[in-house]
Amino acid sequence: MSESPDGKTPAEIGSRFLRYLPIITVAHFVIGLPALIASLALAYFAFVQADATRKMQTGGAMPFVTFGTSNVDDDGKPDISLSLTNNGVGPAILGPMEIRYQGKALASPADLFRACCDVDEAKGLSFATSPSSRIALRPGESLRFIGLPRTPANEQIWKSFNRERWKLKVRACYCSIFNDCWITEGMQGLPKPVKQCPADWSLYSEDAVTRLGGAR
Structure with missing residues (x-):
C-alpha cells in the first residue's frame, strides 16, 4: 500500500478528511450565509415593492x-x-x-x-x-x-x-x-x-x- 509524502496511508487520509468534513461543510455554510440572507432580503423587498405598486395601481383606479x-x-x-x-x-x-x-x-x-x-x-x-x-x-x-x-x-x-x-x-x-x-x-x-x-x-x-x- 502506497503512502503519502508525510507517511500517511490513503485510509488514514480518508479518515482524517471524514473527520473534518462537518467542519468544512459548516465553514462553507457560514461563508455563504450572508449571501443567502442578502438574496432572500432582496427577493422579499422586490415582492413588497411589487405588491405596493399593484395596490397603488388598484387604488388609483378603484371605482365606488x-x-x-x-x-x-x-x-x-x-x-x-x-x-x-x-x-x-x-x-x-x-x-x-x-x-x-x-x-x-x-x-x-x-x-x-x-x-x-x-x-x-x-x-x-x-x-x-x-x-x-x-x-x-x-x-x-x-x-x-x-x-x-x-x-x-x-x-x-x-x-x-x-x-x-x-x-x-x-x-x-x-x-x-x-x-x-x-x-x-x-x-x-x-x-x-x-x-x-x-x-x-x-x-x-x-x-x-x-x-x-x-x-x-
Missing part, C-alpha cells in the same frame, strides 16, 4: 358605485329617479343588477311598475329607462336607469312610486379595469369585494321592457 334615488330633477321639478353613481377614482364596468320588491325579483321596469303601482290600469304612462349593465361608468358619473316625471296623467302612479321606491331592494355588481369586483347593495356605505360577479341572480334588464300604454 352606490345606488340612490331622488324625486326631483336638477331643476327642482318632480321627477323620480333610480340611479347608480360612481364616486370612486376609476371607471366602473357595470355587471348584473337585481331589483326586488316585497321579496319578488323584477325582470324589467314594466314588472316594477306593475308590482308597485298598478300600472296595468294606467293610460298613456311614459317612463324613461337606460342600460344598467355592460357599460362603463366614469368617475363622478351617474346613471339614471329609471325615471318617472310627474304629470297630470300619472299623478296617482307617481305618488305610489314615490312611496314604494324606498321598499326596493337593489343590488349591483361592478368591476374595475383590473378585474377587481364588488357588490353594492341598497344604500350601504361600503361595497363588498367578490372574486367575480355572481351568475345566479334574478337579473333585472331594461331590455325586457313591455309596452304599457306607451311605456318606453
